[in-house]
Amino acid sequence: MGRAIKSFRTKMLVLFMLSIATSALVTYGVYRGLQYYYHNYVYYEDQIALWRKWILKVGDVNFFLILFIPLAILMFYLLTIPYSGYFKSISKGIHHLANGEFSEQVVIETRDEFQSIAEDINRAGMKLQEAVTRGDFAESSKDQLVLNLAHDLRTPLTSVIGYLEYILQHEELSKVTSTHYTTIAYTKSKRLETLIEQLFEITRMNYGNLSLKKKPIDLIQLLVQLTEELYPIFESQQLEARVDLPTTVQIHGDGELLARVFENLLANAARYGNDGKYIDIVGNILDDHIEIIVRNYGDFIPQEELPFLFDMFYSGDRARTEKAGSTGLGLYIAKNIIEQHGGTILVQSDITATQFTVILPIGSGT
Structure with a gap:
């Protein structure tokens, strides 16, 4: 709550209200000053009496709005x-x-x-x-x-x-x-x-300052939970998630960081895959490793871009498109996290589908 009170938007709102209040007080002061002067010092024959008749014809409220609105804008400009x-x-x-x-x-x-x-x-x-x-x-x-x-x-x-x-x-x-x-x-x-x-x-x-808080986690449960949380995004893109995962797979890792990796992959699949209909989330057990595949059927990545996709600030058209809101850092971070878990992340893409594959050790890990 305290952080919201100190936020830029809150300050803008406060300055806006302050400009209105200040302008209202100045306008009211002018009104009361003119009223006092008119009643105490002006005779009927004076020129200012003719102005008063014109103001009455226009309307007091309309006349003073002409003063109030520009003054409020000026005050807001000065305050900001x-x-x-x-x-x-x-x-x-x-x-x-x-x-x-x-x-x-x-x-x-x-x-x-x-x-x-x-x-x-x-x-x-x-x-x-x-x-x-x-x-x-x-x-x-x-x-x-x-x-x-x-x-x-x-x-x-x-x-x-x-x-x-x-x-x-x-x-x-x-x-x-x-x-x-x-x-x-x-x-x-x-x-x-x-x-x-x-x-x-x-x-x-x-610089080695990111500490992994590894503990036993159920990777399948994590993926199912992420899929459910991202359902509104899939629905907004008119996509359907098809899940084919083992019942349970225990790994030793940092659940929060791994969640970020798969959330990034799933969000990218929704962002770039809206030309298709499905997003596939597939899990295969390979001896002492688990292979997780996230596949979409939308825009494909040109072959010449694939070797650089996990580079920091990759500047390919797809990775840096403003429309997608990409920073060019998400996949770089994802690869780093997976490698620190002793795993591998791969990508392949053709005109049919784009597929990211994450391979992680099962059990105690590394």
């Missing part, structure tokens, strides 16, 4: 000016990352999503600087990583800035339209937050 500066600071911070200037800090103290994004950018810069110092990757690799990072951070941020600037520059927008654009900006901000969270998860994986 600092947020335009926050976007510029974040954009500047990303620009520094893109240029390899990892020591530059983004300072925003708002106790909301802006401060979180600034802190995430600063941590990203710190981690990248540490990696460069240790020589974890070559200079060319660093340049490519930063380029991809800047691209993926900048895309949603550009949308957020664009929508908010549009709101600030178009005073005639209705409340409904303004709320609609603000909601879009908020959604893009959440996408940016998700991307940054994935980046830090990758950092923890690469």
